[in-house]
Amino acid sequence: DAGVTQSPTHLIKTRGQQVTLRCSPKSGHDTVSWYQQALGQGPQFIFQYYEEEERQRGNFPDRFSGHQFPNYSSELNVNALLLGDSALYLCASSSVGFSLNTEAFFGQGTRLTVV
Amino acid sequence: AQSVAQPEDQVNVAEGNPLTVKCTYSVSGNPYLFWYVQYPNRGLQFLLKYITGDNLVKGSYGFEAEFNKSQTSFHLKKPSALVSDSALYFCAVRDSVWAGNMLTFGGGTRLMVKP
Secondary structure (H helix, E strand, O other), rough: OOOEEEEEEEEEEOOOOOOEEEEEOOOOOOEEEEEEEEOOOOOOOEEEEEEEEEEEEEOOOEEEEEOOOOOOOOEEOOOOOOOOHHOOOOOOOEEOOOOOOOOEEOOEEEEEEOO | OOOEEOOEEEEEOOOOEEEOOOOOEEEEOOOEEEEEEEEEOOEEEEEEEEEOOEHHHEEEEHEHHHHHHOEEEEEEEEEEOOHHHOEEEEEEEEEOOOOOOOOOOOEEEEEEEOO
């Protein structure tokens, strides 16, 4: 089981550019969430996708958008990059269903640096 | 709104001694609580969770956590610390049993175990 995989691992972009990050969920998982972890802080929830739709959204501007594909993989897009967007972006996958025995599994993250 | 507080930025402990990493939470409904660990330049690894049942939860690598509803706390503990336990620890809460719901994380506690 490959677990949650994210690409690329590192990325450097210039202010004003656009970036796309990718995530493949753990086998058997159908829900993908994205988190932003700024240096020295805890992860903050960006949004979550299930059945190819955005289901929940955190307090992030519309510059942050996403997509989920039929194979459950997901993309995070950030437009008009700001220096403050520099962070570790984490993807988490989980399985929908009224189960008590589930938790989110996280990928290794993509380190985005905006210069 | 849900929130998590980790009052200590860093915890120092000698190898072989017991350790405690503190976490308090606030949530409107039933709390679903988690501990994750993060090693340098890595994603988050799941340690343990409290969903329902016994207030003492056992997890990976010898860690355990005690859920205290009256004190709204979920402290992480280990009877005997190892140098390899040195890492960043995050407490998180979810207000729904659905695994896809957003996690709210604390700011993290750096655990330093000295030989």
